[in-house]
Amino acid sequence: MRRLLPRGLRTRLVVAFLLVSALSALIAAALTFRQGRAAILDRVRDGAVHELRAQIGSLAPDLPYAPAGTDLRTLALQLDRAGGSRDGWRTAAAYRGGALVSAAGPAPALPAPLRHAASSAHTAVVQRFHHAGEPWLAVALPVARENRPSEPSGLVVYASFSLIEEERDVATLLSAARAGALPVILLSLVPALLAARRVLRPVRQLRSAAEKMTAGALDTRIRVTGDDELADLGRTFNTMAATLQADAAALRAMESRARRFAADVSHELRTPLAAMTAVTGVLSEDAGSGRLAPETAEALELVADETNKLGRMVEDLMEISRFDAGAAALDLDEIDIGELVRKTLGLRHWQDRVGVDVPQGLRARLDPRRIDVVLANLIGNALRHGGPSVPVDVRARTEDDLLIVTVTDGGPGIPEDTLPHVFDRFTKGDAARPRSEGSGLGLAIAAENARLHGGTLTAANAPGGGAVFTLTLPQEPT
C-alpha cells in the first residue's frame, strides 16, 4: 500500500493539489448542474401547469355540470389542439374517478400514483416518470367549480408529455460542466508545480547544505529568504551549523594545543638529554672499569641506561608529533624487500632468531627507513612477547597490486580485549609487563608509517595461537 504512494515530495504536493482542485471543480460542477437541472424542470412544470390551467379556464365554462364521455372527449380534443407552447402533449379527462377519456388513440401514459393523488387533490399535481425509456412529466389538474373555487367539481384533467427535449438540455449542461472541469484541473497543474517548486527549493537547499556539512564543510550556510516555516528552519539550520563549527574549531584547537604541548615538551627535553647522552658512554666505561666503589658503579650504570631509554622515548614522542603535525614525509626508493628484511635483522643482530620467507627479486617502492621502523617494531615486539625460544617469522608476498608482509610469532598471542587497542598510544600488551620495554609508542608509530605509505597495519591472533601482524602496502604509493 505504502509502495503505491509517490515518494517524491514534489509529486505528492502536485497530486494533492490536483486532487483538491479536481474535487472543488467537481463539487462546483455538480452544484451548478443540480441547480440548472432543477431550474429547467421547474420552469417546464410551471409552464405546463400554467398552460393547462389557462386552457381549462377558457374551456371549463362551456362544460355542462356533469359532463358526459363526449364532453370529456371534446375537452381533451380541444386541449390537445391547444397544445400551445408545448407541442405534442397528450391530454385526458376523467370525471369523478371515472375512466380516462382522451381525444383519440390510446390514453396518454399516466402513472397510477398520480391518478390516485389527483382524486383527492385540490390543486395541480405533478409527477415525473419514465415511459418507454424516456422521461415524462404528467400534470393532473382538478377543475374547480365556477364561482366556488374551493369546491372540486369532480373533473380532473390530465396532461402528459415527453421531457426528452429538456433532458437534452440537461445533458448539454452536464457535458458543459464536465468540459469546464477538465481544463480547470489541467490548469491547476501550473500553480501546483509553481507552489511545489517554491516549497521545495528551500528544502533542496537545506539538503545540499546538510550534505556539504556531512562532507566536512562546516562553514556551509544557506541563504534565508522570507518569513515562513521553511525560512525558520533555514535559520535554525544556520545556527546549528555555526554552533557545530565553533565546537569543532574549539575541539581542534584543544587537540592541536595538546599535541603541540607534547611536541614542545619532547623538544625541550632533547637539549638536556643531548648533554646527558653525550656522557653516558663515559659513565658506562668508568662503571665497568672496576676503579669505582660497587654502589657508585651500579648507580652510574643505572643513570647511563635510563638516560639512553629516555632518549629513545623522547625520539618516539618526537616522531609521533611529526605525524600529528603532518610533517612526516615519504622518501621513496625502489627497494628489494628481501634485502630490506635482511638489513633490518642484521642491524639488530636478530638474523639467527627470525625466519625469513621472501621471494627472490621482490621489489616495491617505499621509504626504506620507515619500513625498517615498522618491521623492527613488529619483530622486536614478537621477540619480546614470544619469549626467547618461540619462532618468529617474517613473510612477504604480493597480491594484486599490494605488498603484504606478515610477522608471526609462536607466543601466547594478544589478549582479545587488548586486540582493538594494540595500535593505540601507550597501550601495553600486558599490564604486568615491566615498564622498561619500549616507549609504548612503537606500534602506534608503525601504524602511522604504514598509513603514510597509503597502506594498513593490522593485528590478529593466528588460529593455532600466536600473534599475526600484517602490513599491507600499495606497491606504488601515490
Place this chain on the structure above:
Amino acid sequence: MTRVLLIEDDPGVRRGVTLGLQHYGHETEAVATGEDGLASLVPFAPDIVLLDLMLPGMSGLEVCRRIRVSSQVPIVILSARGDDIDVVIGLEAGADDYIVKPASSEVIEARMRAVMRRLAPSQPRSGQGDQPLAYGDLEIDGAAVRVCKHGRALTLAPSELKLLLFLSASPGQTYSRQQLLEQVWEHSYYGDARLVDACVKRLRSKIEDDQRNPRYIQTVRGFGYRFGPL
C-alpha cells in the same frame, strides 16, 4: 688525536660533548657562537668541525657556508631537528654529514671517524704507482686524492671527494642510495638518503658543465646513481 672545533650554544651539551670527545682522546675547542667559531678556525686549525645549526646570532647554516668559502675541513652538523628542512639546507651548504641530538659519544666518535676517512673502506687502495685517470675533462687522482678539471684542481669537500672517488672507481656501475650511504658515509642501510642527494647536487655544481644534463654523475631513475658512461 683529532682537533675538534665544537660550535654549540647550549652550555650543557657543549660540556657533555667535550667530555665525551676528551674521553676518546681528542682535543676540543668549544665555542658558543658562530662568530667565535669562525674566529677560531684559522688559529685552532681543526681537523673537523662539529656544528650546531640552532645558534644565536649567526645561524649554523651561515657558519657552514663561510667555512666552505675558505676551507674544506670536514663539517658535521649537530642537529636537534632530525628531519627538518634545515638539515638538507645544511648539507647543501656544504656539510658532510649530520648527527641527530641526543647522540652518545660512541655515535659521535664513529661518525667523525667515517667522515675523516678519505676513501670509502671497501674501496681498494690505489697507490702502487697508479696513474691519475682521465674521464672527459676530469682527471681523478686516486692516490693523491685529488680531482682536476681542465687541469685545474677542484676544491671538493671530503664527502664530495669520497663520493666521486667511489663512483669513478667502477664507471658505469649503478649504486642505490642505500648502498652509497653504507659505502661512502658508513651509515646504516636505513640512513637518510637525502645525504646522498645533497652531496650529488653539490658535486655536480662543481664538476658538471650542465647540471641539468650531468655527464659524470648520472641519475638512474628508480635505482640510484652511477659514474658515466661518458
